[in-house]
Each structure stands twice: as C-alpha cells, then as structure tokens.
Amino acid sequence: MTLLDLTAPPSRSDRLTALPVAIVGAGPVGLAAAAHLVERGIDVVILEAGPDAASSVRAWGHTRLFSPWRHVVDPAAVRLLETTGWTLPDADRAPTGAELVESYLLPLARLEAIASRLRTGIRVTDISREGMDRTRTRGRAAAPFVLRTQTADGAIGEVTARAVIDASGTWHSPNPLTSSGLELLGLTDVADLVTAPLPDVLGRDRARFAGRHTTVVGAGHSAANTLLALVELSRSAPGTRVTWMIRNASAIRLSSSTEDELSDRAKLGGRVEQAVAAGEVDLVDGFEIIRARRDGDRVVVVGSRRGEVVEHPTDLVVNATGFRPDLSMLREIRLDLDEIVEAPRRLAPLIDPNVHTCGTVEPHGFRELTHPEPGFFVVGMKSYGRAPTFLLATGYEQVRSVTAWLSGDLASASTVALTLPATGVCSTDIGGAGCC
Known part of the structure; x- marks a missing residue:
C-alpha cells in the first residue's frame, strides 16, 4: 500500500466538510482530541463505550500515577476548563486515577462544548467507508467514514464522519x-x-x-x-x-535505578525488591505458562520452568502481562502496521521497547501516525x-498535531515537541492508563 500525500490534508467535498470528526473513546487522549477540535471550530462526535467519560480510568482509579498534575493534563483542555474558573490541582502532587477523573476528566467532559458532542454507552464495533470495503480505491478519499455502533441493550446504529480518531485504548x-x-x-x-x-x-x-493465595503474573509496574x-x-x-510469577530470569521492565526519569517509579521497583528479599513475596522466575486447570475452588497453572513441566496451585491469578491493540473493528480500514509491534510503521522504530523507555521516545505527530486510509488515525x-x-x-x-492537520494547518501539525520530556505516565504503569 502507498501512504497518502503528507504535504496537505486531502481535498474535501462539501458533504465531507459538513460531517463531524468522530473520536472513538472518551479517555484522557480522546477528550484532549475533542478539546483541540473544539478550539479549531471543527465539529466532533465522541463515542464512548462506557456509561460515562473515562470509564477505563475509573477501573484503576485507586492507583496513584507516577507523575504530578502538571504533566498529566492537556493544554487545550486546560484552556477550555479555565474559561469556567477551573484551576489545576496541586501541580506538584501526583493524582490517583480517581482524582484525575473527578478533578479533570469529568469537568472537561461536562463542558457544554464537549458534553453536547459526547455519546456514552455506545460501542464502536466496525469502521469502514460508505459503500466501500477495503479493496475499493476509486473515490475512496471522498467517501465518508461509517462507524457501526451498538448500545448496551443491543441496538445497532451508524455514524458518518469526515475523519476518524481512534483513541479507544487497550484497557x-x-x-x-x-x-x-x-x-x-x-x-x-x-x-x-x-x-x-x-x-x-x-x-x-x-x-x-x-486470606487467600494470589499469584501475580507480569513483570511491569502494574504487577x-x-x-x-x-x-x-x-x-x-x-x-x-503472595506469589510473583515472571517468564524471564528478572523483571527487566521493573527498575529501581536511580537514573530512572521518574523517581517514584524507581522507588516502586525498589519496594518490590525489598518485599521479595524479606520473604513477603515468593518470586517464581523463568516460568513459561502453558495452560491451566481447575482443582475445586483453586486454579493450577501449568508451565515450563528450566526445561521441566511444573504445576503451580494458587487461589487467584492476576493477569498483569500488559496489553495489545484490538484491531477487530478496523478490518475494513487500510492500515500500515509494523509486523512486530503492531504500531504505525513510521512510529514503530521510535517506540521499540528493546531500545526505548517512555522517557526516550521522541515527540511525534500526524506524519508518524498516518495510514494509507486518508483521514484515519490511531x-x-x-x-x-x-x-x-x-x-x-x-x-x-499526537492529537494536537493530528487535529492541526485535519484543520489544514500544516505548519502547526508538522511542528511537534514536548515541553516536558522525560516525564509522564508509561502504559506499563497504567495497563491502559497509568499507575503511580
């Protein structure tokens, strides 16, 4: 497939221009995208599967982020909120997920400019082009996107859009x-x-x-x-x-190094090491899980360890092995993904986990996020x-650059920078949103 021309947004028919940009997901990044579009005067519809905005963040709301307030809010969202008298909470204190929702994300979602465009309880099941599956090319860029939706009670509907920003996350x-x-x-x-x-x-x-035996599987910060x-x-x-089960000889993603760009994250790794050393956590390393079976009200995890098949009985298992993108709804969209990481091909080398941590990834925007499908971005x-x-x-x-490109502001879209590099929240910390 050939990527589209990146020198300017594709030309739009009058019909496309009259349609909104559809955002899938009303989490932190989806709401930020909406704020940027509102600022630019572009109509938008936000489709959220949960009963309210930031539903996934609520799931880990008891967990504290690594980063302070100043690093976890979007500038455009802040500008909109400040028009109502909203003020940033203690800029140097790290919020919990619940505090992020209650003090920032819900106030943002309830602004009239956002709330009037937010539709909750609606899950996007499929995305395509009107009258076109992925094999048809002629006139494709001029055809509206069609988002097939389903409500909690099973009602099926469709939404048409000029462009799509998929911010549905991986939770x-x-x-x-x-x-x-x-x-x-x-x-x-x-x-x-x-x-x-x-x-x-x-x-x-x-x-x-x-009073039960829990085995936590995974080598990251969520674990x-x-x-x-x-x-x-x-x-x-x-x-x-408490048992901690990992497949490698050590938890390579869980560092207690003083060189970690987030000191609280390093402290977390150090505390786990101390718990293992004190015998409060039983570490089972080198365990490659194969299958599981039930034994009454317990589960037996079967795996390979140092060349032998072994069994590990436990009461509960916590899956903290990380996340992957669900691409099923994008079957009719033309994607250009790296074969290994499943990220946009231009972005993949910048985020390779074998080379980078969250603090060493370079800023990037619409160019790195572009797919062969004009007007579609993950x-x-x-x-x-x-x-x-x-x-x-x-x-x-990302969304600042993408929304600038959608508005025709190529200069702004092409100028990407982070004012606060080496700070923030890693996905491994939030398993989808941010711990610590």
Missing part, C-alpha cells in the same frame, strides 16, 4: 497469560479465578483477596502495584500469600501497539 484487550501469545488453554474453566490488572486489593476487592497492595493486605489479613495508547513505552503527554501532542 479491554490485555495480553494472554501464555508466553506464546495465544489464549490460555483451560481459561474458560478457571475464568472466575483470573482477574484483570490492577484490582483494588485494599478497597472494593479486599474480601476477594484476604508491582498489585504485589505491594497484597503485601500490605497480608499484614492485616492472616493467611494472605492515537494514544493504542497507537503504540504492543510497546509498553507510552507517555501520556506524548498522546496529547
């Missing part, structure tokens, strides 16, 4: 527990004993974990947060046991594919 598409990347054999039988990342161990989920919460629970709930965490190096501030810069 609802975690990586499998297996090292092969395939769905865990036996998962159906033990699904009730496997939890999503970042359960609220010390809050709403306390009763589920107290670390859960491990430390379980350690704290074990000190007040007798019988609570932004935010989903744009990084399987790379756990996403920086929230980078997502804001």
Whole structure:
C-alpha cells in the first residue's frame, strides 16, 4: 500500500466538510482530541463505550500515577476548563486515577462544548467507508467514514464522519497469560479465578483477596502495584500469600535505578525488591505458562520452568502481562502496521521497547501516525501497539498535531515537541492508563 500525500490534508467535498470528526473513546487522549477540535471550530462526535467519560480510568482509579498534575493534563483542555474558573490541582502532587477523573476528566467532559458532542454507552464495533470495503480505491478519499455502533441493550446504529480518531485504548484487550501469545488453554474453566490488572486489593476487592493465595503474573509496574497492595493486605489479613510469577530470569521492565526519569517509579521497583528479599513475596522466575486447570475452588497453572513441566496451585491469578491493540473493528480500514509491534510503521522504530523507555521516545505527530486510509488515525495508547513505552503527554501532542492537520494547518501539525520530556505516565504503569 502507498501512504497518502503528507504535504496537505486531502481535498474535501462539501458533504465531507459538513460531517463531524468522530473520536472513538472518551479517555484522557480522546477528550484532549475533542478539546483541540473544539478550539479549531471543527465539529466532533465522541463515542464512548462506557456509561460515562473515562470509564477505563475509573477501573484503576485507586492507583496513584507516577507523575504530578502538571504533566498529566492537556493544554487545550486546560484552556477550555479555565474559561469556567477551573484551576489545576496541586501541580506538584501526583493524582490517583480517581482524582484525575473527578478533578479533570469529568469537568472537561461536562463542558457544554464537549458534553453536547459526547455519546456514552455506545460501542464502536466496525469502521469502514460508505459503500466501500477495503479493496475499493476509486473515490475512496471522498467517501465518508461509517462507524457501526451498538448500545448496551443491543441496538445497532451508524455514524458518518469526515475523519476518524481512534483513541479507544487497550484497557479491554490485555495480553494472554501464555508466553506464546495465544489464549490460555483451560481459561474458560478457571475464568472466575483470573482477574484483570490492577484490582483494588485494599478497597472494593479486599474480601476477594484476604486470606487467600494470589499469584501475580507480569513483570511491569502494574504487577508491582498489585504485589505491594497484597503485601500490605497480608499484614492485616492472616493467611494472605503472595506469589510473583515472571517468564524471564528478572523483571527487566521493573527498575529501581536511580537514573530512572521518574523517581517514584524507581522507588516502586525498589519496594518490590525489598518485599521479595524479606520473604513477603515468593518470586517464581523463568516460568513459561502453558495452560491451566481447575482443582475445586483453586486454579493450577501449568508451565515450563528450566526445561521441566511444573504445576503451580494458587487461589487467584492476576493477569498483569500488559496489553495489545484490538484491531477487530478496523478490518475494513487500510492500515500500515509494523509486523512486530503492531504500531504505525513510521512510529514503530521510535517506540521499540528493546531500545526505548517512555522517557526516550521522541515527540511525534500526524506524519508518524498516518495510514494509507486518508483521514484515519490511531492515537494514544493504542497507537503504540504492543510497546509498553507510552507517555501520556506524548498522546496529547499526537492529537494536537493530528487535529492541526485535519484543520489544514500544516505548519502547526508538522511542528511537534514536548515541553516536558522525560516525564509522564508509561502504559506499563497504567495497563491502559497509568499507575503511580
């Protein structure tokens, strides 16, 4: 496939110009995109699957971000909010996910300019071009996008748009527990004993974990947060046991280095190391999970460890193995993705997790996010594919550039920079949104 001409936005028919830009997802990056479009006077419709804006962030709301307030808000969103008298909370204090929602994202979503364009409880199931599957080329750029939607009660609908910004994130598409990347054999039988990342161990989920043996699978910061919460629970709930299972010899993504650009993140790694050394966490390394089976009200994880097939019985398993993009709704969209990372091909070398951390990824914009489908962009965490190096501030810069390009402002779209490099929130920290 050939990428479209990047020197200017494609020409638009009168019909296309009259249609809104559709944003899929009303999380931090989706709402930021809406704020930038509103500032530029471009009509927009925001489609959110959850019952309210930032539903995915609420799922990990008990978790504190690594970065302070000043680094986790979008400039255009702040400008809109300030017209109502809103003020930034303590700029130097790191908020929890719940605080980010209540003090920033919901006030933004409830602004008339945003709220009038926000439709919640609507899941986008498919995206295509009007009257065109992905094989048809002639007149493609002039055809409106069609977004097939479904409500919670099953009602099917369609939305047409001049352009699409997919900011749907990855929270609802975690990586499998297996090292092969395939769905865990036996998962159906033990699904009730496997939890999503970042359960609220010390809050709403306390009763589920107290007095039980929990195995946390994963080597990132989401795993670390859960491990430390379980350690704290074990000190007040007798019988609570904690196992940390990783497939490598060490948790290479969980660093306690003093050179880490986020000091609180380094402290997190150090605390986990101390818990392991103190015997509060039982580390099982080099464990390649193959399958699982049920044993009464427990789950037995079966895997390969140092060349031998071994079994690991436990009460609960927390899947903290990271995330991957769900591309199923984009089957009829022409994408140009890196074969390994599943990120836009031009972006992939900049975010390669074998080379980069979130603090070393260069600022990027519409050029790196362009696909062969004119007017279609994946932004935010989903744009990084399987790379756990996403920086929230980078997502804001992505949508600033993309929305500038959609408005015809090529100069602004082409000038990308982060005023606060080496700070922010890594996707591994939020498993979709941001811990710590």
